Amino acid sequence: MATAIGKPLYTDNFTASIERISYARILVETDVSQPLIDSIEIVTPSGTFQQPVEYEWRPSFCTDCMKFRHNVEKxxxx
Structure with a gap:
């Protein structure tokens, strides 16, 4: 699932050892010039569902001038 967001770099010990199954923490490298996705569609034998994606931090990036530290509105x- 992490590859749908970007390039997976690291995972925490709980996720790697499957000790905590309520959520996964993965460090993912993304292209900030592209919008970050909010959910991933998962297809299972019993149907499809949307898995929300949460980010601990989102960079301020302006897609108009392609610079950091502010967004399009500012x-x-x-």
Whole structure:
């Protein structure tokens, strides 16, 4: 599932050893010039469902001027 978000780099010990199955923590490298996804569609034999994706941190990135530290709403280049 992490590959649907980006390039998986590291996972925590609980996730790697499958000790905590309520959630997984994975460090994923993403392209911030592209929108971050909010959910992943999972297909199972009993049907499909949307798995929400939570981020501990989202960078401020402006897709208009392609710079960090602000978003589109606060872009001074407009």
């Amino acid at each position: 872009c001074w280049a407009k």
